[in-house]
Amino acid sequence: MNAGDVTAILPLAATWGLAFLVILVDVIVPGRDRLASGIATLGALVVMGITAAVATQVPQQAFGGAYVLDQLTVLLDLLFLSIAVLTLLYAPDYLRPRRLPLAEFSATLLFAISGAMLVSAARDLLVLFLGLELLVLPGYLLAGFAKRDGLSTEGAIKYFLLGSFSSAVFLFGLAYVWGVTGTTNVSGVSSALQAVAAGHPLSPGLAMGLAFLMSGVAFKVAAVPFHYWTPDAYQGSPTPVTGYLSVGPKVAAFALILRLFVGALAPVKADWVAAVVILAALTMTLGNLVALTQTNVKRMLAYSSIAHTGYILVGLAAYAGAAPGSEAEARGLQGILIYAVAYTFMNLGAFAVVAALQRRPGVTSDLQTFAGLGRRAPLAGLLMTLFLISLTGIPPTAGFFAKAYVILAAIQAGGIVAWLAVLAVLNAAAAAFYYLRVVVYMYMREAPEAAPPVARGFELQAGLAIAAVATIVIGLFPNSLIAIAEAAAKALL
Amino acid sequence: MSHSLDAYLILSALLFCVGMFGFLARRNAIAMLMSIELMLNAVNLTIVAFGAFVPALTVHASAIALMVISVAAGEATVGLAIVIAIFRNRRTPLVDEYDRMRE
């Protein structure tokens, strides 16, 4: 390890340090929840500052090329840290009334985020796997964090068992690819495959490796038919955790896809594009259709997040389906990144409103809970409407812009992928039905007599404001985001 | 036979499939967890086998296998913690009785 390594790894190391600090604070002054979560929140902001500061010195490699700090890493790190900050802002109003400790929550969340950051920076198969595990293991714990709540632990065990199963599958695929290519280094794998892919069919071993990797990754992004864990894990988890789960691991899994499939497996992309197209088509269609039948908002949002996975996969399909070096290839990658950013803010925002509604323990996330919210708490209603409009994909919100971007990339890629774009448009139209239902409940139903109070803590409101501003600004002024995404995609190509 | 990479890979594939069968068939959460451990062991066997037969991978194989073993330990810790937590709630380790969420 040398000085260069230290700068490159600074954001990650700082996150770890922050997690240690939070644990330490909890050990020294136990029970001071506010202090611990405050430190975590402010610390995450500081780490964002550090990340922005080291962003001027990209690209940098560390640990013999296993870890890279480039534009992509910086963008994703900042995104993951924002997820951490927002989740930490949303959590207190939900966890405190349920007497769940914020200190452990903050530390576990930070560990998970550090895993996501590691995934976004890894240029080595083993480090990718370890980052993935560092991401998901704390995730299982967070899902079961409301340990006295049967639903939470039930969701956690399902998530854990299926997640570990898929990790084993993924690792198995990784082992085969490693055995075939003889290196764990991403660029090494890529150049080894370059030789393999030149006109020859794949060896069965490599094909099997790809199949296992694709299945493992499809599980992590919750693509149909590997999505089964999502609704239960989302519904059962404490709502702020659900918000985190719906964006953190998902975006991290797409980071994994970018590093692994785009970084290492690009030479054989003609061999896996079909799988992506099928997964995308299945995922958005089934996610949307099933979301139509849900009456629990958290569960509905879970299925909707599956549908959004489908849209992001459209971006991946555009990349994979486009000719190497073409503009559509780059646009597809940018689409993934832009969609991930837009989706993060709008989806976290929506879950934050749900969490605010569930301030009092025992309040469910049933649609009925939302009745009359538009009048009961006009601001919360307005924000929820904004997030839902964005999720639907109505301009000028972030959601519309992101959807437009991936769809355009897909049309530009042409061929079968262009038809995927048409399917995406149809699906986006169908999505209005179930998002709108929530708006109908908020504005066109009377609130029940004894409506539970809506949380309005300072942190929550600040977090909601951030998400709302991001949702609007990305929709109205996407210029800088596009520029960042272009730079990040260039780092990959 | 003991000098053939195929033999070790097949052995590991069989172990993987046995683990998968256990995961799909058992009702007990801990039994499922054990099945996952078997699958991870199968992967490790694959890695070490590649290392033994491909000279360039030899040392790396052991290093990777050690990492995987450690990850498996972490996974077991988390899994058992969750099992114990849910056992406090439900008083049964049988996973298929955890079905309060459906649809």
Place this chain on the structure above:
Amino acid sequence: MSNQLLVLALLALPLAGFALTAAFGRLLMPRAWLIAVPAVILAWAVGMVLVYRTLSGQLGDGFAFTLYTWIPAGSFRVDVNFAVDNLTAALLIVVTTIGMLVHVYSIGYMAHDPGKWRFFAYLNFFMFSMLLLVLAGNYLLLFMAWELVGLSSYLLIGFWYQRRSAALAAKKAFLVNRVGDVGFSIGIWALWTTVGSLNFSDVFRVIPEKLAAGQLQPWMVTGIVLLLFCGAVGKSAQFPLHVWLPDAMEGPTPVSALIHAATMVNAGVYMVARSSPLFSLSSSAMVVVAAIGIFTALLAASIAFTQTDIKRVLAYSTLSQLGYMFAALGVGAYAAAIFHLMTHGFFKGLLFLDSGSVIHGVHDEQDMNRMGGLWRKMPITHATMLVGSLAIAGIPPLAGFFSKDEILGASFRNGFYVVWLIGVVVAGMTAFYMFRLMGKTFYGPSHVDPDVHPHEAPPSMTVPLILLAIPAALLGLAIGWPPEAGLVHRWLDPIFAPAEQTLGLHPEAFQVFGIDGVLVLVSVTLATAGLIVAVRLFGVRLPGRDVEPRPTIVEAGTARLRPLYVASYHKWWFDDVYHGLFFVIGGAVAQGAWWFDSHIIDGVVNGVGAVTTLAGRELRRIQTGRVQNYALGIALGLLVMAAGFLVATTR
């Protein structure tokens, strides 16, 4: 003020009004209109300056400017840009004037509503969206405004959400529009990828070039144009997406007047007119537009015959008149379509506000069977509504006569004889159902609830009525005279000249003593005939002499034409069929997907279970374990994936 500043002010005023009213409206109660109405009046003034500058020719072909680059991604570049030309100006006249009058009218109409601050906020937001729609200089911005007007329309229809029907109608409007918007958005994306820009000027330049160069097949242009038209069909409520507009009458009446008669529903007409350089490239698409337009005109008129809800009659008449406009667009009479859009905006806005005044006067009763004899109680409302009815019936020299006859004349001269024929018949039907409405409402014996004492509306409502009656009466004469060569043609012909050139149309002078005169005579005769029949059946009050209604003849007539009557009364069962199609079948598909998602694995499993049961095991009562189901599903996915990769990649 510079022109750019004017445009920005025009947008900023209602937006600021919305923001302030939304934030502080509750504090302003009971005078919640204190910000919203002045904002719109100011916007009207700004708009008029802009209109004057444009139409007086000071700006040449108009002007365009870019605020900033919205999406700066290489070939996906889209600006936030605005374009103002004579077409924009024509729309601005309608939108700002009627918008302003409706705002003023709403002060009185909504005086007693406890939630009116929301109403004014939404109304301002609608004005912003509609102005953005008209001013937008590219398709994406237009689409954004398109969705925003849809959203504000949704909020306003459902304003009285306590009525379940209002909430349902709001949802229906939004969702039906969504169907059209799918086509519209696909069309826009297709344009984007073919042209690389969405600016109107670029699109209209590049598409004909590419078509001429053979880079674009004619069927592709037809496809794109028809996809765009899908959006217009939804927003302007044309067959087969017309079902939402009558239901939208659940909203407060000012909303019906402003959004669902005078402005938003015209967005489709405006969009097609704006895209005339594209539409004119595909004659088959033009035929589709004309056919859908004239069919809607006929269909809606036939339904309006038998409806008893005063606002619904007007809603169907709106559909019918919009149908005329699309027919005009389809036959290539673009200027006539916009002319009719303008006159219709005024007289239909007037009619709706009149109906609101009536409803207000008889205490929220909308059923015409429970009205009658109101002319004595509500003289101003009656007089202005009579003007509006004569205008829509096409009686010279009121506004509707000029615009409608231009449409009919153009269809005939451009060779669309069927369109002309149906159009003339519909003109007669229009006169009939409008005077049926007048008769049932204002003349004959009163059927009003004896406890209700009808009264004239307050000045804040009657003044807008009078102000609207003036253009409804005179606008045709003012800008439509002489026929085919009036001001409106001087304004709009340059805009549509390229499209007409593509179509090979040569504007000819209007021949008073030639074919044109005959055509006018025919349509006016039919309209007068319809009017007279209606008057004989439902009564009228002429100076000095009352014609009494003859309900017995009406009953005898309906009895004889029973099947037609029933069909018309039930709106040709479109709602029921759609309910079946969308909600029952769509719901079934969704349920099916859900079932597939949650049961298919169980199904496989239970099949296996059944086999083992046959083997003698007692398995019936064993609970399904969900995790293993999920796991099995994932394992099967893994198997399929593995097999697929093996088969597909290793050959």
Place this chain on the structure above:
Amino acid sequence: MSNALAGATVPALGWSWGDLLFLVLSGTMLAAALTVVVNRDIIRSGLAMIVAFAALAGIYVLLGAPLVAAAQVLIYIGAISVLVLFAIMLTQTKVGPIRLVFHHQAWAGAAAAVVLAAILIGVITGTDWPDAVAHQAHTATDALARLLFSDYVLPLEVVSVLLLAAVVGGVFLAKRDEPQGEER
């Protein structure tokens, strides 16, 4: 170890000692693994898992990876298995009849496993693994140690953080709630 035995053959069968050892160890391991997944007594499953792990450690030695074998014994047998057995004791319920041990989709699971095994065996035999040599190499412990602290220092760090995270969160989830009452 494998080198020492490479030359000799087993008297009666004509196999090399290495082959015999491989067969015995792999047979033991598979049998034990099957016991883990099918035995109705979960405690016996846990004990069988230890046997499987031990046999696998032997195979690692056969493959010339003694350090992995040592880690296998220390971590899998010494830590994970013990943890699992503790968890079994903690959550012990009465053992039901066999149909409660298995889910009724066990048959489908078995079919899936068999199909996957068939696919995998086909793949393994059908693949020309690159650079495979006939004689397995032996991992030098000192080389491995150097590698771990040079190239693999980042993974090592990550693993340590991961274990810490697992322990912190795991302890929170598994620990019994302290008597509630006072608001925190």
